[in-house]
Amino acid sequence: MSEVVFYDPACPRPYDTRTLATEAIPGTEASVVRIADELGACVVQHNRTDQYGRYRSPDARPEADRVVVLRDSRALETARQWYPHARLYLWLHDKLRPRSKRGRRLAATGALLRELTPTLVCVSDTHRADVEATLRWIGLAGTLATRTLYNPVDESLAPDNSAVNPDKLVFFSSPNKGLAFAVDAFRALRRSFPGLQLVVGNPGYRQAAVSTPGVHYLGALPQARIHAEVRTALCTFHPNFRIPETFGLVFAESKALGTPVLTHDFGAAAEILADPAQLLPVTQAHRAYEAAAGLLPPRWRALSARLAARCGLFDAYIERIRAWRAGGRPHVGPDPRFALRTVAQQWRTLLAPAGSLPAGG
Numbered sequence: 001m002s003e004v005v006f007y008d009p010a011c012p013r014p015y016d017t018r019t020l021a022t023e024a025i026p027g028t029e030a031s032v033v034r035i036a037d038e039l040g041a042c043v044v045q046h047n048r049t050d051q052y053g054r055y056r057s058p059d060a061r062p063e064a065d066r067v068v069v070l071r072d073s074r075a076l077e078t079a080r081q082w083y084p085h086a087r088l089y090l091w092l093h094d095k096l097r098p099r100s101k102r103g104r105r106l107a108a109t110g111a112l113l114r115e116l117t118p119t120l121v122c123v124s125d126t127h128r129a130d131v132e133a134t135l136r137w138i139g140l141a142g143t144l145a146t147r148t149l150y151n152p153v154d155e156s157l158a159p160d161n162s163a164v165n166p167d168k169l170v171f172f173s174s175p176n177k178g179l180a181f182a183v184d185a186f187r188a189l190r191r192s193f194p195g196l197q198l199v200v201g202n203p204g205y206r207q208a209a210v211s212t213p214g215v216h217y218l219g220a221l222p223q224a225r226i227h228a229e230v231r232t233a234l235c236t237f238h239p240n241f242r243i244p245e246t247f248g249l250v251f252a253e254s255k256a257l258g259t260p261v262l263t264h265d266f267g268a269a270a271e272i273l274a275d276p277a278q279l280l281p282v283t284q285a286h287r288a289y290e291a292a293a294g295l296l297p298p299r300w301r302a303l304s305a306r307l308a309a310r311c312g313l314f315d316a317y318i319e320r321i322r323a324w325r326a327g328g329r330p331h332v333g334p335d336p337r338f339a340l341r342t343v344a345q346q347w348r349t350l351l352a353p354a355g356s357l358p359a360g361g
Contacts, residue, residue: 004041004351005064005083006032006091009075014048016055024202024220026174027249028093031123031151032070038152038344039351041068058082066351069118073109076116088118089351095244095267097130098137107138119350120146123247126268147350151247152343158334159258162231166325167195169237170259172226173250174202178240180298181290183212184305185239188314189321190214196321198237199229212302230259234324238263239317241282242290248272252338260330262320277330280316289313 011029019025020033036043041054042064048057056062067079068089079088096102106113120135122128128148135141169189171182179200186198190213201218218229230236236254244267245251251272254261263269264286265279273279293304308314324330336342 003064004039004066004068005062005086006036006041006043006068006070007075007079007082008032008043008045008070009072009078010070011045011047014045014050014055016043016052018052020223022222024222027151027247028070030223030249031093034152034154034340035344035347038340039347065353068121068351073106073113073118076109076112076118080116088116089121090118091121092127092131093123093246095127095130095246096134098134100134103134103137106134110138110140113140114143117144120144121350122146122148123151124148124268124271126271127246149346149350150338150343151249151252152340153249153252153256153334153338155334155340157227157253157256160231164234164259164329165232166234167193168197168199168233169235169321170199170201170229170233171237172201172221172230173238173240177243177245178238180294180301181242181286182237182239183215184293184301184308185314185317186215186237187212187302187305188309189318191309192318193321193325199233201226201229227253227257230254230257233259234321234329235259236261236263239280240264241266241286243267245269245272252335255332256334256338258331258333260324260332262317262324272335274335275330275332280320285311285313 015025015029017033017037020030032043042062043055044058044061046058051057051060061082064083065086067083067086068091069075069079070091071093073090076088076090094102096106120131122131125148128146132146135144171179190196196214198215199218200215201221236250236259238250238261241264247268251261251269261273261278263279264282266282270279289308293301296304
């Protein structure tokens with residue numbers, strides 16, 4: 001599909017197939033690499049200065065008649081200038097709600113959206129529902145087509161014979177997705193299970209590390225290293241209710257590796273995990289605690305967490321971890337909805353020129 005270009009106007013740094021194999025890389029960028037490589041499409045990045053195969057700088061952009069713009073509707077204007085005859089798509093990854101910052105940003109480009117009518121690609125049905133609500137809010141309901149295409153998971157990920165360490169939890173996500181709360185909850189867990197350890201990594205764009213007994217900060221790791229850590233963990237511990245996952249690659253990949261997730265019914269978690277045993281509700285007590293604790297210097301959170309533990313805030317995590325350590329750990333594995341070949345074929349169908357049969361279809 002050499003006529004297809006993915007244009008990334010916002011990535012913090014350039015990335016490509018090599019990056020995915022050797023460096024820490026966030027979920028959006030990982031998904032772009034997997035889909036573009038599978039389709040044989042080009043990727044143009046706003047801050048790229050060199051060329052690596054199909055990964056191009058703006059000065060070396062190829063001809064294209066279908067262009068997928070990532071995340072930012074404002075970049076549709078640039079795409080129109082560069083590719084005046086191309087059919088445009090907007091691949092949204094971030095949370096979009098009416099009246100939110102991103103919702104207002106989308107509204108500011110309403111006239112451009114109405115003129116260009118790009119197809120909006122969402123990464124889950126949960127995400128799509130919010131996007132469609134935002135379109136109604138800005139008066140574009142029925143004007144733009146929306147589609148759900150899940151982010152892809154490497155099909156080589158599957159359970160193996162790795163021994164599971166019942167004393168090991170892992171958190172591999174951006175720290176702003178609830179890491180501080182996860183560490184607070186871990187403090188309570190460790191008082192119940194003194195040998196418990198929490199292994200923490202992140203995609204590399206944000207750094208956060210507060211010294212806490214039992215917490216091991218590994219920093220930014222390539223995906224293969226992350227996957228090796230996840231395989232041997234009792235679970236992926238992700239009690240996030242701060243920034244909703246629109247997909248949650250950490251959920252889908254952990255599931256594929258055979259490691260369950262302990263998280264909240266928040267964002268797309270229920271849709272991606274499809275298992276109530278891995279979900280806990282978000283309560284008003286959780287929100288009130290985080291609102292107050294979030295105002296404290298990081299070194300003071302240990303005291304607030306101890307007080308919250310005495311009030312039972314972390315009891316649900318303790319009960320679930322106790323049950324999983326005692327043999328009730330959920331059995332999980334690869335989900336065919338997220339298989340790379342399946343998702344890539346859906347992209348081929350979406351991007352196929354009118355009247356043509358998509359490759360492999």
